[in-house]
Amino acid sequence: METKAINQKQKEIYAQWEQSSMDRFCKNYSRLIDRLQERESISILDIGGATGYFANALAVLLSDKSKVSVCVVDAVKYEPWENLTNKVQFIQADALTLKHLFEKETFDCIFANRIFHHLVSHSWVESVKNMHTLCEQVYDLLKQDGYFAVTDHYYEGIIWDEITSKLLYQYTSHNKRMIQKLLYQMGAKSAGTGVCMLSEKMWYTMLESTGFLIENELASPGAWRNLEWYKAFGLLNKRYSLDNVMVCTKKQHEPGRDCI
Ligand SMILES: C[S@@+](CC[C@H](N)C(=O)[O-])C[C@H]1O[C@@H](n2cnc3c(N)ncnc32)[C@H](O)[C@@H]1O
Incomplete structure (x- = not known):
């Protein structure tokens, strides 16, 4: 499994985007942040967290209570x-190696803002597989009651x-x-590197x-x-929609359901 690196131009653009999106992200996730604040201790991972401004804002907001x-892993x-560095830990690594970096059921919440469509590989099929692999790793790293x-x-x-999705991948790659x-x-800022939009x-x-179960009441469309x-x-x-928020929990196993 491998992913292609973003180029220097993309890096510069994403650094600016992350800084300017920080307040909007905090607003979009406000109901989730309220839920997290009910916990005494909170462990958070931001995958593809770029400059770390959003991660830092979360650390400041949540450390009140x-x-x-x-x-941040990027x-x-x-x-x-x-x-x-005093509020956030930074690790430079490929998102697909997360399972080697952390123990299972470590995090209360894992964020992945605008990173999935960058998990491009040498074919569209492989790129989609990368996204599925990251979802599976996130599932394992989340606590049972994690988000x-x-x-x-x-x-x-x-x-x-x-x-x-297929045409956009072909053109940009x-x-x-x-x-x-x-x-x-x-x-297409990703021209030459590729993107895989779903x-x-x-x-x-x-x-x-x-x-995962998608908790619509916590998400802003x-x-x-x-x-x-x-x-x-x-x-x-036909149509497109940017920056959609999906907040998920783990589907809970219903006791006795498997025993007929
Ligand atoms: C569009 S930026 C999003 C930054 C920030 N999360 C935001 O929403 O503004 C995508 C980020 O994902 C990172 N990224 C791309 N592929 C990655 C990979 N395979 N593993 C880890 N990070 C990756 C890039 O370096 C970049 O910082």
Whole structure:
């Protein structure tokens, strides 16, 4: 299992995005943060936490009432890590190696904001498999009453739900310089590296098949939009929605259900 690294341009953009999204993330997750604050001690992991500003904000917010430990795992090291180290622990590692870094059932809450679609590999199928693998690892690392909090985008294809995901992966993974430049101009910051966006249905299927229950009352939905006609045509895209929040718990095993 392997993932491709983001490029330098992406790193610069994501560092800015993370800093500017911090307040919105805290607002989107406010009901979840309230729930977490009921615990005496809280252990948090932010996968793909970039600069660590969101992780640091969580540490500050939650340490009012509880004993908190917050850890960021990111494949890339960002400059602010040096200044934020007293509240957050930073580990530079591939998300798919999490199971080697932590014990099972360690965390009360695991965040994965806008990282899943970056788990690209050398084919679309492998990239989707990477996402399933990360979900399984998150499931194992969460305590039984833990929360898995995801922010990510949905892209729904025309007629065939997965078609936009496949086309977007193919276009952005292209290694021809001219095509990369063109896609970059059109707004695809991941041109040359690739992205693997899922539809809402694919997200729900992946989470539910891993054993998660999506707790809608804790999540803020994104807004559905339409791409410009030429992008919608090129990607066979029906609609898309950015920064959708999915807060999940582990499905509880119902005692006696297996014994007929
Ligand atoms: C779009 S940024 C999101 C940053 C932040 N979570 C946010 O929502 O603003 C994606 C982050 O995921 C990290 N990333 C990408 N692939 C990764 C991998 N395989 N393992 C760990 N981190 C990865 C990138 O380095 C980057 O910091």
